[in-house]
Every structure is written in structure tokens, then in C-alpha cells.
Amino acid sequence: MSENLSRRTFLKSSAAVAAAGVVAPRTFGLSAAASHGGATRLGQLGYGEVELLEGPMLAQFQANHAFFLALDEDALLKPFRERAGLPAPGPQMGGWYNFSKEFDPPNNMTGYIPGHSFGQYLSGLARAYAATGDQPTKAKVHRLVRGFAEAVSPKFYDDYPLPCYTFDKSNCGLIDAHQFAGDPNALHALSRALDAVMPYLPSHALTRPEMAARPHPNIAFTWDESYTLPENFFLAYKRSGDEKYLVMAQRFLQDKSYFDPLAEGDNVLPHQHAYSHVNALNSASQAYLVLGSEKHLRAARNGFQFVLDQSFATGGWGPNETFVEPGSGGLYKSLTETHASFETPCGAYGHFKVTRYLMxxxxxxxxxxxxxxxxxxxxxxxxxxxxxxxxxxxxxxxxYAAKNYYPEQWPCCSGTFPQVTADYGISSYFHSPEGLYVNLFVPSRAKFQIGGARFSLEQRTHYPYENDIAMQVRGDNPQTFSIALRVPAWAGKGTSITVNGRKAEAEVKPGTFVRLHREWKDGDRIEYSIDRPLSLQPVDAQHPDTVALRSGPLALMAINSPRSRFTRAQLLAAAQQGRAWRVESAVAPVTFKSFPRIRHENYRLYHDVMA
Known part of the structure; x- marks a missing residue:
């Protein structure tokens, strides 16, 4: 990372958690002290209430779960033990993760932020346990919390460039270990960790220029992200009931320079570090959920819209980790000026969180x-x-694009990757007093209750490469409720829904949820077919003839054909062949693929269309 690439309460005590062994992931209750928080239209299912079935999301989640379950625990704890003066067995993990005399930013980032991602790995494992019930995973979470608690020391942050950044990750990991893996020691460890970092925290959230104006031994000390702290402080308050976390959350809300102008519709995103400022919108969302602050809700909604307004056809944003100036053609310029177009695991993690909150x-x-x-x-x-x-x-x-690995070991994206994949299930469904909302169309099974009766809904599909999604309802006894299906805003006129073979009476309107309200009984079937039209999306308003080809939600990329030229008609006549598309050009046919289907090929997203 260079200078330009920088970055309610549970009503149960810890003793009750220890006795229970695990906190039920479906419990999302506010304490009396926070009961004035903002209202929501939808609720979130627990991790254990959604099961991913065979498909690419399950495969990716399982790979990450296995990877982090196998990591050496002594290696993970080593930087904390070393600074505490404790025996520190185990290997060096290297890269960003361990202290190193080689650290010389921005020339040498080895030893950049030791232990920075420990809390994220802990969080990913805790969420994976909540989703799977895997006992070795739970045991590992508990061992890591115990080891971390023993090594908590203020000395850890001596001459440490990003204390806010790293503590925020530890905070997240510990509150997740408490809630999702039932660790009886996690909240005590968090309290000690806060005491340790307090002398190193600023008095309020600082902008990057304010960080740069303070004395600093090297440029890395100007990259800390105090403005992202509130989200996890609010969550710590909601899960522990300890008012000190609520105080800290409010202390670090970045109102003056960020949320206040965003709430008034002033786009202050340009030139800001992209991921961390999207992540800060999650703090604004929590300020609404806990405090009932309408200002912060406006800030989150407006800020996210500003992000969407300068997103690529993939949904990614922030080339070179920076938001561009509106009207500057900055996205177009990035197509030739950088290969760092979207900070993927980190950006997707922040994006998934803010869209879940706002939905x-x-x-x-x-x-x-x-x-x-x-x-x-x-x-x-x-x-x-x-x-x-x-x-x-x-x-x-x-x-001239390709997929590559980051050259430094254990960068920030190694921490958010297991978190975002563990969250796939809870991102797929929501609930309300009306019933179940189906958000993502993925092979999965959701469990829920209606009127005291237990139900499940199972999806089978190859979407988005095929139109059809088959859903089956299972239940104890018939109940009347709604199953709401998201109709994408881009959905074509051929989109249709049948229930038990008969056309649904509800209106299928793109950009809404269609509510199927009826008496549901065991064995009922829904057949949902989403028409996926081809479309062209310009890179920005200044360059309407530089376009990406889309099929429904998929952005399609030309493979090994950097100089091919197309007309709009040729692109819009793309023929799907299995999980690829064939497009005719003046020279030769070109294969287009979606990003998950690309391996080692070179590819191109945007094309200058001919008249």
C-alpha cells in the first residue's frame, strides 16, 4: 500500500453464555438503554438459519473456512506475545503480519501492521462456526481468544502506525467470538484490549489530512482509520450492554467532515480512500439503528448513492483505492492508468454490510x-x-487486464475474505412479520418460523447463467404468510412466477419485491424465471461509447482479445454458449466470460464501440 493506495444489548451475561455454550445467532435484541434506535422494515436471519447448498458460494466459503481453521495458532498470536514479553513460539507469518526491522513505507511494507488481521480471522471463524456448528472451529475460536487475552498489553501499540485500524479488527473478532461462538471470555478480553489501546487513540475521528498534519515518524502513521471505529463500538454496546462502548462509538462519528455534508446531499467522497469511507457508512447505519439518528441514515443513503454513481459495470468502485471527481471522466482514465481497479475482498465486505443495513x-x-x-x-x-x-x-x-496475487503476504484483503464469504447466507434472506424475503438466488436452504410453525425454503438454481430458480416450501402445518422475491431492476419482460404450476397473481415489477401471499403448505413449489436481457453500460457519462456488455447481473469480459472492435449491435447480439458468450467482430468471433469463469486468461471489460 503506497501513499496513494492507503486505507442492542444481549440480555444475557457472560456467565449465562458460558452456561449455554453458544449464543443463538438468531437473537438480535436491543437493550432498554438503546430501545430508542431506528426502526427497520426487515430483519436478518441468523447464520445457523441459512445453509448454503452445492455451488460456487459454498465452495468458496468452505475453502476459506478450511484455510483459516488450519492456521497455526501460535503464529497468529506471535506478534501480541512478543510485545507483551511472553514466550512466543511458532513461525513468523511474514508480510504485513509480523514486526520487522525492514519496514520502510512506502518502499518496503514488510512488518506494516503486525497482527492487524487477527481479529478478522477470529471473526471469520466465529461466523463459520455459527453457520456450520463445527465443534473444532468453536474450540479454535476459544483457544485464540484465551491466547489473545493473555497477551493484551499497551506495549503492543508502541510505535505502531495504525492503532485504530488494528483495534477495530480485534473488537470485531472478539464480539463475534462472544455472540457467534459463545466464548465466555471474549467480552472481558475486549475490555482489556480497549484499555490497552486507549492511550493511542485520538480524541476524535481524524481525516487523512489531519493525520498527516500531526508529527509522524513515517507516512504509514498518516493512514490510520479512526473514522471506521463506531460500527463495531455500537455492536459491542448492543452485545454487551456496556455504556462505555456507546460513548466510544459516538466519540468517533466523523460528523463534521463526512456525515454532516453527506446528510445534506454534498458529495464529499472524491479523493477519499474508497474502502474505508464506504466502511464508515456502516457506522452511520449503526448510528441510526442504535441512536435513531435520521441524519446518519441520510448520510448512509446519500453516501452509498454517490458510490453507485461512480461504480464500474461490475459494481466495483475506487480505482487506486480512491474515489474520482464526478464529471472528470476518472473511471475512463483508470482503464489505461492502473490495474488496481477495485479492492475486492475488502470492498465487497464493506459493500455487503452497507447494503444489508440499508435493505x-x-x-x-x-x-x-x-x-x-x-x-x-x-x-x-x-x-x-x-x-x-x-x-x-x-x-x-x-x-489489458489479468488476475494476480498481491505481492505482500497477509494484506488487509486476507482478513475480509473469510468474513464476506461467511456472510453469504445472511445476505441471501431476510424476514418480516409478513414472512420471508428472498434476496439472492443461490443454492441454499433457509429455516424460519411463522405462527409457531417451522418452515424452510430451499432453492435450486444455476442462476445467473440460467433464468430458472426452483424453490420448495417445507413446513409443519399450513400457514398464511408471504414469500417475497426480489425482482431485479434490469429484469426483462419475460420474467415470470408460477406456484404449483399456476401463474402467480402478483404483479412482477422490476426494482421491487413481489409478494406471494397465500396459505403455504408442505411441498408447495415456486418456479421463478428471471429474463436476463443483454445491455450495454457506459464507463461514465463523459464516455458513452466506451461500454461493458452485461447479461442480467453479469458483466461480461472479452477473453484474450484486447484490440477487438465491436458495434453496439454486435455486442447486443451476443450468443450464450453454456457459461460463455460468443460475439462476432469484424475480424473473428470473440469469447466473453464472467469474472468468476476467468482463470489465467487476459480479459477486457470495456470496449470502444464503433458507429
């Missing part, structure tokens, strides 16, 4: 459209983690 609050299906776009065109195409911590970091939308 829960508003019930607007278009947030699901955006999540789906990022799912199929960015994160689902991320290359798997390699031994030694080599990670897929940037999606490349350059005119």
Missing part, C-alpha cells in the same frame, strides 16, 4: 440488486488464498 432499514430491493452485482462480478471471482498468505487483492479493469 433492512428501507426494504428497498435495489440494495439487493447492488449486492448481487458485486457478488457475481467481483468477490465470487476472487482467486483462493494461497499458503503463506498470498491473497487476491485488486480486480483489474484495465484494457
Amino acid at each position: 433492512r432499514i428501507t426494504g428497498d430491493s435495489r440494495y439487493g440488486d447492488s449486492m448481487e452485482q458485486v457478488l457475481y462480478n467481483t468477490i465470487l471471482g476472487a482467486m483462493p488464498l494461497e499458503q503463506g498468505g498470498f491473497s487476491f487483492y485488486y480486480s483489474d479493469y484495465n484494457n
Whole structure:
């Protein structure tokens, strides 16, 4: 990372958690102190209430789960033990993860932020346990929490460039270990970790220029992200009931320079570090959910819309980790100026969180459209983690693009990758008093209750490469409720729904949820066919003839053909052949693929169309 590439409460005590062994993941209750929080239209299912079935999302989740379950625990704890003066057995993980005398930013990033991703790995494992019930995973989470608690020391942050950044990850991991893996010691460890970092925290959220104006031994000390702290402080308050976390959350809300102008519709994103400022929108969402702050909800909604307004056809954003100036043609320029087009695991993680928050609050299906776009065109195409911590970091939308691993071991994206894949299930379904909302069309099974009766809904599909999604309802006894299906805003006129072989009476309107309200009984079937028209999406308003080809939610990329030229008619006549598309050109036919189907080929996303 260079200078330009920088970055309610549970009503149960810890004793009750220890006795229970695990906190039920479906419990999302606010404490009395936070009962004035903002209203939501939809609720979130628990990790254990959604089961991914065979398909690419399950495969990616399982690969990440296995990878982090196998990591050496002593190696993970080594930087914390070393700074605490404790015996620190185990190998060095290297890269960003261990202290190193070689650290010389931005020339040598070895030893950049030791232990930075520990909390994210812990979080990913805790969520994986909640989703699978795997006992070795739970045991590993508990051992890691115990080891971390023993090594908590203020000395860890001596001469440490990003104390806010790393503590925020530890906070997330510990509160997830408490809630999702029932660890009885996690909240105590968090309290000690907060005490340790307090002397190193600023008095309030600082912007990057404010960080740069302070004395600093090297440039890395100007990259800390205090403005992302509130989200996990709010969650720590909701899960523990400890008011100190609520105080800290409010202390670090970046109102003056970020949320206040965003709430008024002032786009202050240009030139900001992209991922961390999208992640900060999650803090604004939590400020609404906990405090009932309408200002922060406006900030989150407006800010996210500004992000969408300068997104690529893939849903990715932030070339060179920076938002561009509106009207500047900056996205177009990036096609030849950088290969760091979208910070993929980190960006997808932040994107999934803010779309889940905003969908829960508003019930607007278009947030699901955006999540789906990022799912199929960015994160689902991320290359798997390699031994030694080599990670897929940037999606490349350059005119001469390829997939590559980040050169440094254990970068930030190695931490968000297991978190976002563990969240696939909870991103796929929501619920309300009306019934179940189906957001993502993926092979999966959701369990829910209606009127005291237990139900499940199972999806089988090869979407988005095929139109059809088959759903089957299972239940104890008949109940009347709604099953709401997201109708993508781009859905074509051929989109249709049948129930038990008969056309559904509800109106299928793109950009909404269609509600199928009836008495549902065991064995009922829904057949949902989503018409996936071809479309062309310009890179930006300044360059309407530089376009990407899309099929429904999929952005399609030309394979090994960087100089091919097409007309609009040729692109819109693309013929699907299995899970690829064939496009005619003046020279020869060109194969187009979706991002997850690309391996080692060169590819091109955008094309200058001829008259």
C-alpha cells in the first residue's frame, strides 16, 4: 500500500453464555438503554438459519473456512506475545503480519501492521462456526481468544502506525467470538484490549489530512482509520450492554467532515480512500439503528448513492483505492492508468454490510440488486488464498487486464475474505412479520418460523447463467404468510412466477419485491424465471461509447482479445454458449466470460464501440 493506495444489548451475561455454550445467532435484541434506535422494515436471519447448498458460494466459503481453521495458532498470536514479553513460539507469518526491522513505507511494507488481521480471522471463524456448528472451529475460536487475552498489553501499540485500524479488527473478532461462538471470555478480553489501546487513540475521528498534519515518524502513521471505529463500538454496546462502548462509538462519528455534508446531499467522497469511507457508512447505519439518528441514515443513503454513481459495470468502485471527481471522466482514465481497479475482498465486505443495513432499514430491493452485482462480478471471482498468505487483492479493469496475487503476504484483503464469504447466507434472506424475503438466488436452504410453525425454503438454481430458480416450501402445518422475491431492476419482460404450476397473481415489477401471499403448505413449489436481457453500460457519462456488455447481473469480459472492435449491435447480439458468450467482430468471433469463469486468461471489460 503506497501513499496513494492507503486505507442492542444481549440480555444475557457472560456467565449465562458460558452456561449455554453458544449464543443463538438468531437473537438480535436491543437493550432498554438503546430501545430508542431506528426502526427497520426487515430483519436478518441468523447464520445457523441459512445453509448454503452445492455451488460456487459454498465452495468458496468452505475453502476459506478450511484455510483459516488450519492456521497455526501460535503464529497468529506471535506478534501480541512478543510485545507483551511472553514466550512466543511458532513461525513468523511474514508480510504485513509480523514486526520487522525492514519496514520502510512506502518502499518496503514488510512488518506494516503486525497482527492487524487477527481479529478478522477470529471473526471469520466465529461466523463459520455459527453457520456450520463445527465443534473444532468453536474450540479454535476459544483457544485464540484465551491466547489473545493473555497477551493484551499497551506495549503492543508502541510505535505502531495504525492503532485504530488494528483495534477495530480485534473488537470485531472478539464480539463475534462472544455472540457467534459463545466464548465466555471474549467480552472481558475486549475490555482489556480497549484499555490497552486507549492511550493511542485520538480524541476524535481524524481525516487523512489531519493525520498527516500531526508529527509522524513515517507516512504509514498518516493512514490510520479512526473514522471506521463506531460500527463495531455500537455492536459491542448492543452485545454487551456496556455504556462505555456507546460513548466510544459516538466519540468517533466523523460528523463534521463526512456525515454532516453527506446528510445534506454534498458529495464529499472524491479523493477519499474508497474502502474505508464506504466502511464508515456502516457506522452511520449503526448510528441510526442504535441512536435513531435520521441524519446518519441520510448520510448512509446519500453516501452509498454517490458510490453507485461512480461504480464500474461490475459494481466495483475506487480505482487506486480512491474515489474520482464526478464529471472528470476518472473511471475512463483508470482503464489505461492502473490495474488496481477495485479492492475486492475488502470492498465487497464493506459493500455487503452497507447494503444489508440499508435493505433492512428501507426494504428497498435495489440494495439487493447492488449486492448481487458485486457478488457475481467481483468477490465470487476472487482467486483462493494461497499458503503463506498470498491473497487476491485488486480486480483489474484495465484494457489489458489479468488476475494476480498481491505481492505482500497477509494484506488487509486476507482478513475480509473469510468474513464476506461467511456472510453469504445472511445476505441471501431476510424476514418480516409478513414472512420471508428472498434476496439472492443461490443454492441454499433457509429455516424460519411463522405462527409457531417451522418452515424452510430451499432453492435450486444455476442462476445467473440460467433464468430458472426452483424453490420448495417445507413446513409443519399450513400457514398464511408471504414469500417475497426480489425482482431485479434490469429484469426483462419475460420474467415470470408460477406456484404449483399456476401463474402467480402478483404483479412482477422490476426494482421491487413481489409478494406471494397465500396459505403455504408442505411441498408447495415456486418456479421463478428471471429474463436476463443483454445491455450495454457506459464507463461514465463523459464516455458513452466506451461500454461493458452485461447479461442480467453479469458483466461480461472479452477473453484474450484486447484490440477487438465491436458495434453496439454486435455486442447486443451476443450468443450464450453454456457459461460463455460468443460475439462476432469484424475480424473473428470473440469469447466473453464472467469474472468468476476467468482463470489465467487476459480479459477486457470495456470496449470502444464503433458507429
